[in-house]
Amino acid sequence: MTEIFGALAGLLYVYLEIRQRRWMWIVGGVSALVYIFVFFRVGLYAAMAFQFYYIVASIYGWKKWGAESSAESTQLTIKMPLKIAVVSMILIMIATLLFWFILERIDSDPMPFTDGFIVALSMVATFWVGNRYIEHWYLWFIANSLSIYMYILQELYPTMILYIVFLIASVVGYMKWRKFKRVLNL
Numbered sequence: 001m002t003e004i005f006g007a008l009a010g011l012l013y014v015y016l017e018i019r020q021r022r023w024m025w026i027v028g029g030v031s032a033l034v035y036i037f038v039f040f041r042v043g044l045y046a047a048m049a050f051q052f053y054y055i056v057a058s059i060y061g062w063k064k065w066g067a068e069s070s071a072e073s074t075q076l077t078i079k080m081p082l083k084i085a086v087v088s089m090i091l092i093m094i095a096t097l098l099f100w101f102i103l104e105r106i107d108s109d110p111m112p113f114t115d116g117f118i119v120a121l122s123m124v125a126t127f128w129v130g131n132r133y134i135e136h137w138y139l140w141f142i143a144n145s146l147s148i149y150m151y152i153l154q155e156l157y158p159t160m161i162l163y164i165v166f167l168i169a170s171v172v173g174y175m176k177w178r179k180f181k182r183v184l185n186l
Contacts (some may be wrong), residue, residue: 006034007162014166017129018173020075020180022065029058042154043108046099046115050122057123061130076181080133088124095120114150118143134182137174144170 009031016024032054039048099116103109121143128136144167151160 002034003038003156003158006031006038007158009034010162011165014169014173018169018176020132020177022062025058025062025065028061029055032058038156038159042156043106043110044115044150044154045106045109046103046112046119050119053119053123054126057126057130061126064130076132076183077134077177078132079182079184080128080131080135084133085135088128092120092124095123110154111150114146118146118150121146134174134177134180137170137177140170140173141167 009027013024013028013031016027032051036048036051039045039051096113096117099119100113103112103116106112109115121139125136125139125143128139144163147163148160148167151157151163
């Protein structure tokens with residue numbers, strides 16, 4: 001039942017993300033709290049740790065989107081600086097290797113490399129969405145695809161269904177965000 005509640009909160013989050021509604025950060029924080037317990041139960045410790053990160057990122061996103069004038073009604077994307085993209089890719093590689101190294105030493109993580117890579121992608125994607133970079137949808141597409149594979153193998157079927165919806169939403173979200181006003185900086 002806990003997993004189903006987390007999945008429903010996750011669905012509401014992605015709907016609000018596509019529409020660029022500030023409340024997505026609150027809903028995402030609630031979903032993260034629930035998934036801390038779900039992932040702990042099955043031993044996906046990197047996925048569980050990401051939920052703690054996501055709670056902090058939700059606070060960041062809530063404040064950042066609130067600081068922007070009328071974030072609820074302003075639908076826009078920010079042009080990502082090349083430097084941010086390059087640094088982010090390097091951080092994804094380093095974080096993946098670090099998480100993999102750590103998770104290899106935890107006996108119960110069934111998929112340490114995949115788990116670590118998904119978390120590294122998701123951490124950067126969450127930072128990118130907090131800054132309204134449209135490119136975050138690319139990272140979500142990759143992370144969601146890998147998550148579906150991992151959750152099927154772990155028999156987390158409600159979560160797998162959620163990530164199928166997330167995968168579809170990453171395409172829909174990208175298409176919708178392409179229509180928003182594009183700016184250099186806020």
